[in-house]
Amino acid sequence: MMSNIGSYDERVKDFDWKISEDELGNKEGDQINIGWYCTDRICEMGKADKLALIWEGSTGNEKRYTYNDIRIATNSIGHYLRSLGIRDEDRVCLFMDKIPELYLGFLGILKIGAIAQPLFSAFGDESLFIRLENAQTRAIITQKKHVPKVRKILDKMPWLEFIIVVDHDPAKPLMEREVAFDLETAPKVDQLEIFPTYRESPSVLHYTSGTTGQPKGVKHVHGSLISQYLTTKWVLDLQDNDIYWCTADPGWVTGTSYGIIGPFSNGVTQCVLDAGFSADNWYRFIEKHKITVWYSAPTAIRSLMKAGDEVVKKYDLSSLRHLASVGEPLNSEAVIWSEKVFGKPFLDTYWQTETGCIVITNFPGMKIKPGSMGKPFPGITATVIDTDTHEPFKETGKIGLIAIKPGWPSMMRTYWNNEETYKKKFVNGWYIPGDRSSIDNEGYFWFVGRDDDVINTGGHLVSPFEVESALLEHEAVAESAVVSKPDFVNMEVVKAFVTLKPGFVASKELDLQIMNFVRKKLSPLAMPQEIEFVDSLPKTRSGKIMRRILHAKEWGEEIGDTSTLEDD
Amino acid sequence: MEDMHEIVKAYVIDEYVEDDTEITYDTPLISGGIVDSFSMVSLKRFLENKYNISIPDDKATPEAFDSVNKICLLVKEYIA
Helix, strand or coil: CCCCCCCHHHHHHCCCCHHHHHHHCCCCCCCCCHHHHHCHHHHHHHHCCCEEEEEEECCCCEEEEEHHHHHHHHHHHHHHHHHHCCCCCCEEEEECCCCHHHHHHHHHHHHCCCEEEECCCCCCHHHHHHHHHHHCCCEEEECCCCHHHHHHHHHHCCCCCEEEECCCCCCCCCCCCEEECCCCCCCCCCCCCCCCCCCCCEEEEEEECCCCCCCEEEEEEHHHHHHHHHHHHHCCCCCCCCEEEECCCCCCHHHHHHHHHHHHHCCCEEEEEECCCCHHHHHHHHHHHCCCEEEECHHHHHHHHHHCCHHHHCCCCCCCCEEEECCCCCCHHHHHHHHHHHCCCEEEEECCCCCCCCCEECCCCCCCCCCCCEEECCCCCEEEECCCCCCECCCCCCCEEEEECCCCCCCCCEECCCHHHHHCCEECCEECCCEEEEECCCCCEEEEEECCCCEEECCEEECHHHHHHHHHCCCCEEEEEEEEEEECCCEEEEEEEEEECCCCCCCHHHHHHHHHHHHHHCCCCCCCCEEEECCCCCEECCCCECHHHHHHHHHCCCCCCCCCECCC | CCCHHHHHHHHHHHHHCCCCCCCCCCCCCCCCCCCCCCCHHHHHHHHHHHHCCCCCHHHCCCCCCCCHHHHHHHHHHHCC
């Protein structure tokens, strides 16, 4: 089968984003609304009866939606939000498991010009509060199972006017500011006036973690569709007959850019599995739905490797034709393993919340070098710059900072309420994602690591600062330092070094208590998987904790310069 | 010894269930999305502390932790 991109080298030569604009039928200055493009437009193209979404829950229950169904459902949600008084640019948070209302709610919010703020449903109340406070969110759409977390922080959130519960049990009372919305019984709205959004109209606010400070709200715009549509088509190679499965949760950017916007704007059928991980269940899902294109993450791939080759043989996975991966570097062993068991390699794709779309990647048909990130997407100018001079290296093979020329359609527009930090992401005319890499003599990028202390665990960024702050709120903790430690499945996991207050003694019980404390406050991702109780932490003479030393110890690296280390 | 099934079930409800979802000994915990793979580490730590055992990482699989019944079977293997 011919890939959508055809020849990478030919595409690079004469690339213009106009290719995407023309396919979308959109010119500069025209209205562009992602919600409309993902539903109404596909229906207008004659695919109203085509399956858009096949959803399966953890008990095997299934729901199917055609493009006309999702057009009407997103209209109904948009209409309901409008009836509450939600208007353009209001922030509406989606705080749900991977249920259909999450996918449909996202597009419904965009249709009325409001800003969708998806948050990972495993977030604890503190993580939720920080992000809702920053965005001054007006409404949150959630499930009854997550309502207790919202109630816990409600008093601190006078700006939050509506808690919309999509599966409310009528036998139970609704509390303050809570309203019930049932998509199945809600009036079906056939015609909704789409809010006239343009390329620079805000669309999505995704939160991401940095080394210091609070999480940052990455603001995207409706014009991002131009990048998301074409990268989906050329990198994920989605074609009309494909059955696509993106395993990412829309609480994170992959789950929206390539779990909602990309596949729906391309008019393909996608499947969603709302269940925890199990190798058997995943393979069964692929077999049952005859998945052809599968976009997943290195953590999941390594979990599948860990489950062994025998389980793969129990299922017919011959429908798979194209595999891709995102979230953290894909190690060469995983690429080679996938080739062995699935008969095709997972192709690594590199991007981040701020880039909104895939920027450096391996393409269908291109020579794959296992372990490499691949080459820049046509239209993306990427290089590696010297950390000191901020000039691109003239020689190949040198390690520096990845740098991208700003200006592609899905580039973030700012950090919400934090223009200052946004500006710091640009140096010498380049956007700096914060990752280190080298480029080989054939133009392939090779990932080296983060340029900061942010922990990438299972493809999700965790701020050591946030975890340290949460630890300090525990009654027994005097000081804390958080670093990553190596992990086969998740690449890195969170490790905490902790000193205790007088009167507290290190014990297995205290260890577990602190782990659970952080898990509930922040999220399971942020929970230290190991806590080491120590008498003191390494500090500079000015009293700053030197995470670098602890990190080096965990990774078996050279400690480096310790001249500023405080004397014992 | 107090019934292990009840102890494990009570711990799961206390720690991982936010609302009034009913948990039985057979409720799928991992595949059912009640306990995610990261939280499994704290559940494993609880079992190790409570029963003074050490469960090897390669035995602590999502499948082995998928219900109270399965967890109890696993724990019993390591209790001397």
